[in-house]
Amino acid sequence: MKIWAIANQKGGVGKTTSVVSLGGLLAQQGKRVLVMDLDPHGSLTSYFKLDPDNIEQSVFDLFMHQGKVPDGLPEQLITATSCQGMDIMPASTALATLERRMVGVDGMGLIISKTLAMLWEQYDYVLLDNSPSLGVLMINALAASQQLVVPVQTEFLAIKGLERMMHTLEMVIRSQKSNLRHLILPTMFDRRTQASTQSLRTIKKTWGDNVWKYAIPVDTKFRDASMAGVVPSELDPTTHGVRAYAKLLQTLNDLTSSQA
Numbered sequence: 001m002k003i004w005a006i007a008n009q010k011g012g013v014g015k016t017t018s019v020v021s022l023g024g025l026l027a028q029q030g031k032r033v034l035v036m037d038l039d040p041h042g043s044l045t046s047y048f049k050l051d052p053d054n055i056e057q058s059v060f061d062l063f064m065h066q067g068k069v070p071d072g073l074p075e076q077l078i079t080a081t082s083c084q085g086m087d088i089m090p091a092s093t094a095l096a097t098l099e100r101r102m103v104g105v106d107g108m109g110l111i112i113s114k115t116l117a118m119l120w121e122q123y124d125y126v127l128l129d130n131s132p133s134l135g136v137l138m139i140n141a142l143a144a145s146q147q148l149v150v151p152v153q154t155e156f157l158a159i160k161g162l163e164r165m166m167h168t169l170e171m172v173i174r175s176q177k178s179n180l181r182h183l184i185l186p187t188m189f190d191r192r193t194q195a196s197t198q199s200l201r202t203i204k205k206t207w208g209d210n211v212w213k214y215a216i217p218v219d220t221k222f223r224d225a226s227m228a229g230v231v232p233s234e235l236d237p238t239t240h241g242v243r244a245y246a247k248l249l250q251t252l253n254d255l256t257s258s259q260a
């Protein structure tokens with residue numbers, strides 16, 4: 001099982017889009033894929049026409065058992081998506097109360113790790129979508145995953161946000177004593193604008209080898225796909241945005257090739 005987390009504390013940078021794009025491509029290759037919505041706003045959940053305000057069972061339930069995950073619970077929380085081969089563990093808006101509830105409860109940072117250990121034989125890939133804030137959910141995601149992808153919009157303001165994210169990441173990695181690898185993913189790149197080309201240059205200069213050598217272009221098909229509730233590669237497998245995600249998938253597979 002390969003577990004990848006997609007996270008950045010900055011909002012609207014393409015996290016959820018990366019999860020559905022990569023997940024869709026993997027499912028179309030015949031892989032068994034689980035996507036998990038760790039964002040109380042539930043955008044990934046809404047993407048597949050589920051309602052995070054009215055959902056009965058969600059990721060939230062995993063955290064309600066004093067740091068343990070009861071047998072059979074993870075399976076109960078999983079639903080199929082419109083994309084064959086790809087399942088979702090949805091979010092509910094109740095997740096927003098998690099920080100308050102978790103104060104002083106031991107073992108809360110490893111709930112997602114424990115959950116995925118119980119699903120190990122059932123999926124080839126797990127993609128974790130995160131909210132743009134550091135909290136117990138993101139800590140869980142970082143502890144559970146083998147590879148972190150940090151999408152960053154190719155515009156000036158986004159670079160400041162990336163500095164913050166990288167600082168947070170260092171702190172968390174140090175406290176978890178893990179050697180989580182990360183790949184910075186330039187998104188919404190528009191090579192016709194100076195803002196895009198200059199910020200891409202700055203990102204590469206500042207973060208060097210940790211930056212993906214290509215970028216995900218601006219592509220309106222992503223919004224069309226989300227409106228239709230289908231993964232982008234199902235809407236249009238040849239659009240340049242999907243082709244860029246296919247290339248990214250190859251990079252991520254290479255980076256995590258030793259982990260089956």
Ligand SMILES: Nc1ncnc2c1ncn2[C@@H]1O[C@H](COP(=O)(O)OP(=O)(O)OP(=O)(O)O)[C@@H](O)[C@H]1O
Binds near residue numbers: 013241
């Ligand atoms: N490469 C792209 N080209 C054009 N539009 C994009 C691209 N990537 C994402 N979008 C659009 O930008 C918006 C924000 O993207 P997305 O929801 O993936 O970001 P996010 O980081 O998950 O946001 P949040 O922090 O709110 O969870 C969406 O409407 C999405 O369709």
Ligand SMILES: [Mg+2]
Binds near residue numbers: 015017043044129130
């Ligand atoms: Mg999102």
